[in-house]
Amino acid sequence: MTALRPLGASGLSLTPLVFGGNVFGWTADKAMSFRLLDRFAERGGVMIDTADAYSSWAPGNRGGESETIIGEWLRQSGKRDKVLIATKVGMMPWREGAPILHPHKIAEHAEASLKRLGIDRIDLYYAHQDDADTPQADVLGAFARLIDAGKVHSIGASNVSAMRLKSALDLADAHGLPHYRALQNEYNLVSRHKFEGEIEDLCVTRNIACLPFYSLASGFLTGKYRDSADFGKSPRGGRMQTYLDGKGSAILAAMDGVAAETGATHAQIALAWLAAQPGVTAPIASATSLAQLDELLGFWDLELTQGQLDRLCDAGV
Numbered sequence: 001m002t003a004l005r006p007l008g009a010s011g012l013s014l015t016p017l018v019f020g021g022n023v024f025g026w027t028a029d030k031a032m033s034f035r036l037l038d039r040f041a042e043r044g045g046v047m048i049d050t051a052d053a054y055s056s057w058a059p060g061n062r063g064g065e066s067e068t069i070i071g072e073w074l075r076q077s078g079k080r081d082k083v084l085i086a087t088k089v090g091m092m093p094w095r096e097g098a099p100i101l102h103p104h105k106i107a108e109h110a111e112a113s114l115k116r117l118g119i120d121r122i123d124l125y126y127a128h129q130d131d132a133d134t135p136q137a138d139v140l141g142a143f144a145r146l147i148d149a150g151k152v153h154s155i156g157a158s159n160v161s162a163m164r165l166k167s168a169l170d171l172a173d174a175h176g177l178p179h180y181r182a183l184q185n186e187y188n189l190v191s192r193h194k195f196e197g198e199i200e201d202l203c204v205t206r207n208i209a210c211l212p213f214y215s216l217a218s219g220f221l222t223g224k225y226r227d228s229a230d231f232g233k234s235p236r237g238g239r240m241q242t243y244l245d246g247k248g249s250a251i252l253a254a255m256d257g258v259a260a261e262t263g264a265t266h267a268q269i270a271l272a273w274l275a276a277q278p279g280v281t282a283p284i285a286s287a288t289s290l291a292q293l294d295e296l297l298g299f300w301d302l303e304l305t306q307g308q309l310d311r312l313c314d315a316g317v
Contacts, residue, residue, distance in 0.1 A: 002044055002300040005281050008209035010154040010181040012123060014046040014084060016275045017296060018211050020286030021050035025065030026058040028288045030072070036293055037073045041082055043297050049184075049211070049284050051088035051128055052113050063092045064116050071118035080119060086182075086211075087113050088158060090128035101131035103142035110146055122146075124182055126156040136168045140177040147178055156182030156211075162199035169206060180208060184284070187212035187277075189221055189251050189270055189316055190243050195279075203279035215274055215283035216267055217243060223252055223259075223266035247316045254315035258308045268299035273312050276304060 004013035019040045024033040037048070050070055056063035067087060074080045089109040090100045098105065113122065125146065127139060146152040157165055157180045165180065172179045183203055187195035187210070195212065203210050216222060218239050225240040226249075240248075255266050262269070267285075274283045287293035304312075 004046070006209070007124070007154070007281060008181040009179070009207045010124070010209070012084060012154065014282055015044055016282045016300060017045065017271065018047045018049045018086070018282050018284040019045055019293075020213070020284045021048055021066045021070060022054045023066075023286045023288050024050070024055070024069040025061060026055035030069055032288065033069045034073050034076070035290060036287060037070070038077065039290055039293055040297075041077070041079050045083070045297070047084040047086055047124070047211075047282070049086045051091065051126075052109050052116075053088070053091040053128065056092070064112070067113055067116035071116050075118055084123040085117060085119060086124035086126065086156070087117070087122055088126040088128035089113070090126075090131065090158075099131050099133040100129065101127055101134045101139045101142075103134075103138050106139070106142040107145070110151060114151060121151055121153055123153045124156055125152045125154070126158045126182070126184060127160070127180075129159040130157075130161070130164050136164075136171050137175065137177065140168065140172060140175075144178050154178075154181040156180055156184060158184035158213075160185070162197075162202055165199065165208075166202055169202075179206075182209045182211055182281075184211050184213055186214045187274065187280070187283075188215050188217045189255075189273060189312060190217050190246065190248050192316060200277075200279045208279070209281035210279045211282055211284055212274060212280060213284045215285045216270055220248060221251075221255070221266060221270035223255060226252065250315045251312070254311050258304065258312065261308070262302060262304070264299070264302050265295055267295055268302050269304070269312070271296065271299040272302045272304050273309060275299070276309055 002015050050066045053063045054066035094105045143155045220243045255269050258269050285296050
């Protein structure tokens, strides 16, 4: 069994891959979502990540589809006590013109998420994005009321700057408010500036678990996009030019070398590199087939040498 990692100072622990639920009700229908969740749990996976806004962008969807599918799976599988559920508030539409993290919105959307998920408590509840229009003390106070009511175990922040994360932590210290125990920002081998440096140092010194999203850079780090002729391989192919114009080709070359040495796939190498970085507890990744999920989970058995980690790092500098 893969060793568990502590989720910062939350008292929770999880395996080193968080299963991203953004595909449920979108590119994975209900039946496939159930199969994927079954496989993840069978392999010992612990945390499932979703949001109230998933998957509102899909034609015909309104948001909440991912939470609803997860809730139905929890009821049918009976595995609620085997997994941790993380969800988010702050991107679903609310009252027109109202701040995205208004305390009333947090309270109302938490109740809606709990109902869709069919659970009594959210294990990790994120502010999905920062809200400059609501005082941070009010946001933390709203989360505190949910924690006090037993409806939330721990809270996290997503898409937030180092300055704003630090000010929230300082407020929590000064006024006895709950601390963010996890951070969900973008971070991967080709997109490092949004985490490395000040916010990474803050996570390490304050024991905040980083659970990065876009771990595979929308599929670029699987190695299947090598030039513009490959962009048609998926609906996300058009995004790959930015990576190729930057350090992407050099990074893929370094990954090719590590793949030849280890026999691991590029996706496994990308996740193993990420999981080895300071402050990172577990990357988030999604899958739309059992084969994809099995490949992702295979990185648990991959241990890169320091030399290999350094070569991958240097390729992106």
